[in-house]
Amino acid sequence: MNLPAPPADLVELTAELIGIPSVSRAEGPLADRVEAWCARCEWLELSRIGHNVVARTTGDRPLRLLVAGHLDTVPSNDNSEPILGGDRVAGLGAADMKGGLAVMMALAAAHADPAVDVTYVWYAAEEIAREHSGLLEVEAARPDLLRADAAVLGEPTGAVVEAGCQGTMRLRITLAGERAHTARPWMGTNAVHRLGGLLEVLSGYEPRCPVVDGCRFREALQATSVSGGVAGNVVPDEAALVLNHRFAPDRSAAQAEQHVRGLFAAHLAAGDAVELLDMAPAAAPRLEHPLLAAVVAAGGGPERVRAKLGWTDVAFFAELGIPALNFGPGDAELAHTAGEYVTRDSLESTYAALSAVIAGAAR
Numbered sequence: 001m002n003l004p005a006p007p008a009d010l011v012e013l014t015a016e017l018i019g020i021p022s023v024s025r026a027e028g029p030l031a032d033r034v035e036a037w038c039a040r041c042e043w044l045e046l047s048r049i050g051h052n053v054v055a056r057t058t059g060d061r062p063l064r065l066l067v068a069g070h071l072d073t074v075p076s077n078d079n080s081e082p083i084l085g086g087d088r089v090a091g092l093g094a095a096d097m098k099g100g101l102a103v104m105m106a107l108a109a110a111h112a113d114p115a116v117d118v119t120y121v122w123y124a125a126e127e128i129a130r131e132h133s134g135l136l137e138v139e140a141a142r143p144d145l146l147r148a149d150a151a152v153l154g155e156p157t158g159a160v161v162e163a164g165c166q167g168t169m170r171l172r173i174t175l176a177g178e179r180a181h182t183a184r185p186w187m188g189t190n191a192v193h194r195l196g197g198l199l200e201v202l203s204g205y206e207p208r209c210p211v212v213d214g215c216r217f218r219e220a221l222q223a224t225s226v227s228g229g230v231a232g233n234v235v236p237d238e239a240a241l242v243l244n245h246r247f248a249p250d251r252s253a254a255q256a257e258q259h260v261r262g263l264f265a266a267h268l269a270a271g272d273a274v275e276l277l278d279m280a281p282a283a284a285p286r287l288e289h290p291l292l293a294a295v296v297a298a299g300g301g302p303e304r305v306r307a308k309l310g311w312t313d314v315a316f317f318a319e320l321g322i323p324a325l326n327f328g329p330g331d332a333e334l335a336h337t338a339g340e341y342v343t344r345d346s347l348e349s350t351y352a353a354l355s356a357v358i359a360g361a362a363r
Contacts, residue, residue, distance in 0.1 A: 003355045004110040010347040013102040018082035018091035024072040025132070027051040027124040031071060034122045037105050043112045044120075047145060050125035052134040054145045055108055057117045064117040065291050065357065066148035066322070067107065069100045069155075070126030070134070077338040090341035095330025099342035100154030103329060103351045107358060115360025116291065119148055126313065132281060135316050145158065150291035151317045152354065156330030156342075159349040161299050162308035163215045163325050165315055166246045167253055167282030170224070171260060173241045176271030180235040191239035192228045197267035198241055199223070205263070210248045213285040214309035215250035221260065242277070244256060246309070249282035272300050283315040286323030291357065295327055298353035298361075327353070 022030040031051045039054040047054040051071065056064075073093035082091040089099075099123060108120050111287075123134030124228075128137075129154040138145055165306065175195060176247050180188025221243060228239030247256035261274055268274070287296055296305055307315065308326050317324040329346035 001357055003352065003361060006106040006348070006351055008106060009296035010099075010106060010316055010351060011084065011087065011125040011344050012101050013105065014094065014099045014347065015082035015084055015089045015091070017098040018089065018094055021080060022071050022093070023072055023075050024125050024128045025069040029139060031122065031124070032100070033251060034071070034105065036335055038108055038120075039094050041109055041112070044108060045237045047136050047142065049141050049172070050134065051123040054119065054138065054142075055121040056145070057104070057114060058284050059117050061115070061117045063150075063291055064119060064148045066119040066121060066146065066151040066317075067104055067354065068121040068123060068135070068151060068153055069097050069104055069328070071101065071122050071124050072127050073098075074127050074336050079338050079340065087344035090339065092340065094342045095156040095329065095332070096335035097154055097156055097320050097328060099330045099347050100156065100350070103354065104154060106351055107354055110355065114358045116358060118358055119145065129140055130278070133313075133316070135313060140315045146320065148322055149303055150289050151314075151322050151324035153312050153326045154323060154350075155312050155326045156332045157271050157298065157326050158330050158331050159329055159346050159353065161296050161305045161325055161327050163285030163305055163311065164212065164249050165257060165308040165312045165326070166217055166219070166248055167251075167280060167315065168311040169245050169247070169253065169257060169279040170277040171243045171245070171257070172275045173243065173264060173268075174273045174275070175239050175279045176269070177235065177237040177239070179230065179237040182233045182235055183312055184237050184285050188235040188237070189278060194267075195226065195228070198264055201263055201267065208248065212248060212307070213287065214249050214302075215305065218309055219248055219306045246311070247282060249284040251282070253279050253281050254277050259272050273291055279306035280311050281315050281319065283318035283324065285325070286318075287325070289323040292323055292325050294357045295325060295353065298356040299327060335361070
């Protein structure tokens, strides 16, 4: 089967998108550009909800694939202007994920009569607190727009399938002490000193590496901030440690939280507190679904599948009962760096694989 070529040069289209600023909560101009692009495709039903754009085919095909990508970027690191050089483009969001957005736009314009119905979702506010997510906004306003049999998140994976995702949670451990003058510290209890026991636990932490549905995950537990202290001559009566735990999809959020609490239980006393600050669930790989199996096949086969160690909105779709995976252009290790870039090969490989799935050529 001859697949349709991209209707635009993917490197140049990515450069154009990089040139449209879209830091979180300011995605309007980029959403306008995507909306105008899709409006030219008469086979697409187009919806705009805030800074979110949804375009979908409306045939009566037996399966529907949803392809999603976020419009927003982190703030600029003196890299807001695109830099074209050879077969790559550098600039803010090149990998995370304006290259993926360009691929989505090309797919939407190239497939007027797909073998499966397709929903394309360009959404806002992925890079900030979960409560602001454009997917939640769409779900609240038009949940029908997100109905699908399977989903692909265009997060940067280097055109390699990354299955599922790990969950993430933040906890704050607050230790109590008793104030005293630093000239007479035996009169009090230094809460900051008590952090030493917690830090010893962290330094000796050995992450689990469970294999789930053939994908090897690797958990992590890290301290992300420490606070405490009253004045230069006062023994502190309180100290706090904030932790980030990344947990594999063979554990529920409750099990993961219990695991972390158990690690530190021996170092806690009356007056101490452990507080769950926020949590996003994990998602197991669901590669047995025919649409996702087709993505795996088109992407190079099972040997090019790995676990997603970070958290992505694959988990959002998993909560809706929609199997999902991560597959997009660009190197995730370059995301949010000053030298972020994406290559032509990565863009075109991603486009070709998803095009094959949409056209029904991948089995």
